[in-house]
Amino acid sequence: MEKTELIESGILELYVFGTLTEAENKEVAESAKKYPEVAAEILSIEKAVINLSDSFAPYLSAENYEKIRKQLIEKHSKVIPIAEKEESRNSFRYIGWAASILLLLGIGLLGYQLNQKEQLLAQNLKEKSVLEQNLALVQTQNEHSNQALAIVRNDDNMAIKLAGQAIDSTASAKVYWNKNTQVAYVDAAGLPDPPKGKVYQVWALKLNPLTPTSIGVLSDFTAENLKIFSVANVADAEAFGITLEPEGGSKAPTLEQLYTLGKV
Known part of the structure; x- marks a missing residue:
């Protein structure tokens, strides 16, 4: 059948x-x-x-x-047919493998997330440090600006303009001098950046006979600096001049490197 x-x-x-x-x-x-x-x-x-x-x-x-x-x-x-028994055993084996793989993936994901959080934390700390540095710089610049404004606005300070000389006719500077307190400041913003190994040196001058007295070296000539420098007290002067000298300054001015000069 x-x-x-x-x-x-x-x-x-x-x-x-x-x-x-x-x-x-x-x-x-x-x-x-x-x-x-x-x-x-x-x-x-x-x-x-x-x-x-x-x-x-x-x-x-x-x-x-x-x-x-x-x-x-x-x-x-x-x-239970043998095929069903084998299928059951295979199913448990596959489930075990799947569980192991999921566990490994879970551990890997946890490690990845932990690593990402650590990197994020490090990045945040780095950014915080940069922000703190920038804040400190801004505060310093603000203090310098306030000091500069106080110098310029002080009516007791005499402003002496120093004009550019033969070596650089575009150069300029100012000396703020309080004759009563003898305190002097130099605004060197109109000077070009000095070459490597050189510095600007400021001189208080007596003209007859010509007697120069060094009142300071402008060593911190950086972009962050407002280029207003405090120099030594000046008791008496008829003029001020600024020369370019070797690093550390000179005992006498190099007249060939005279950048600015101005009478009181």
Whole structure:
């Protein structure tokens, strides 16, 4: 009998209920081994029998039906095909692998996030340090500006303009001198930056005879500095001049390097 005919004949239901002859049972069992469709149909009938009420059981008394039903329940609860067992073991193995991978990924993600937070913290600390440095610089510049304004606005300070000389006619400077206190300041913003190894030196001059007295070296000639320098007190002067000298200054002015000069 062909598999389709066997499935549609109703014999498989009788096989499940155990009402076939021994020869018929053997024939159905061989067909089930030969045809997966037949085996699947037998399994489907068995599951349906388990779920049926005994009032709907065909061909059998309620007692026999319940007996067969219990046998089928035991069969399906105890007998697990080898393929299903292997699949179950594989599933647990795959779940274990997946859990391990997820754990590793979680640890990696945690490490990455921790590293990102550490980098962010380091960056914030660096930015904070830069901000503090900038704030300190601004405060220093503000103090210098206030000091410069106080010098310029002080009516007791005499402002002496120093004009550019032959070496650089565009150069200029100012000396703020308080004759009463003898305190003097030099505004050197109009001077070019000195070459490396050179400094500007300020001289208080007596003109007849020419007697120069060094009152200071302008060593901190940087862009951040407002270029207003405090120099030594001046008791008496008829003029002021600024020369370019070797680093550390000179005992006498180098007249060939006279950048600015102005009379009181």
